Amino acid sequence: VPKAYFVKGHDETITESFINLMQQNNYETELINLALEESVPEDADLLIISNPLYDFSEKEIETLDDYLINASGNVMVFHGTDTLTLPRLESYFEEWGIKMKQTILIEDQRYLGNPMQLIPFLVNNSLNENMSAYDSLYLVMPYCREMRVLWTENDDRKVELMLVTS
Numbered sequence: 001v002p003k004a005y006f007v008k009g010h011d012e013t014i015t016e017s018f019i020n021l022m023q024q025n026n027y028e029t030e031l032i033n034l035a036l037e038e039s040v041p042e043d044a045d046l047l048i049i050s051n052p053l054y055d056f057s058e059k060e061i062e063t064l065d066d067y068l069i070n071a072s073g074n075v076m077v078f079h080g081t082d083t084l085t086l087p088r089l090e091s092y093f094e095e096w097g098i099k100m101k102q103t104i105l106i107e108d109q110r111y112l113g114n115p116m117q118l119i120p121f122l123v124n125n126s127l128n129e130n131m132s133a134y135d136s137l138y139l140v141m142p143y144c145r146e147m148r149v150l151w152t153e154n155d156d157r158k159v160e161l162m163l164v165t166s
Contacts, residue, residue, distance in 0.1 A: 002045040005032040009060075010052035013080065018050065034060040040067035047073060049089075051080035056089045064092070069156065076162075081143045094150065097159045101146040109166045117142040120163035128162060139163070 004027040006014045014031070022029050032040070032047070035057060040047065047067065056064070067073040077093070079100050090100045110119040118141045122128050141163070152159050 001026060001028050003028045003030065003041075003043045004046040004048055005030050005040065005044050007032055007034060007047055007049045007052070009033040009035050010054040010056065012049065012053070013051040013078070018048075022048075034063045037063060039063060040071065040073065042071070044071075044073060047075045048078075049075060050078045051083055052086065052089070053083060055086040056092075058088065061088055061092050068096070077147070079145045079147060081145060083145075096157050097149060097151040097154060099148040099150055101148060103146050105144045105146055105165060107165050112138070112140050116144075118144055118165055120165050123161045123164055125160055125162075 004022050006012070006019070006029065008014065008031045019029050027046070032044075034040070040063060044067065047064070064075070068075060077098070081104055085102070086100075093100060104116060105118060106115045107118045108115060110121070111117050112119055119138050120141055122139070149159055149161060
């Protein structure tokens, strides 16, 4: 059974419904505070960073980097509208080809109710291969910030999109 760790320690948004969703999709879940750990546990298949309100320390960035590079780890990042700038974390993700922007997305084609409640497209790739059962359902994502992909592969780093807008 794959294991997902929700990163805590920065006033992240970790809801019971999100944890339940991961468990319903056959993930074991646990919380982790990178400031208190020397490394990410070996059984971690995925780290989830969900809307942190405070920036990561240099030590936490180093722990995250070690997990992504040396353990070939995976991370899922959510960057909410109430998140202020996070200089260290944003700079780190730029090294990985992801630019976190402060702009709120407005969708003119696929939305529910108002253009800031997006209905993104699910990208067909290995990350989403088990999501085909959800083809007939809509995922509504209100008030999203833009994350721009700068590149998809660079040396030993790879970025894969999960959701896109039109």
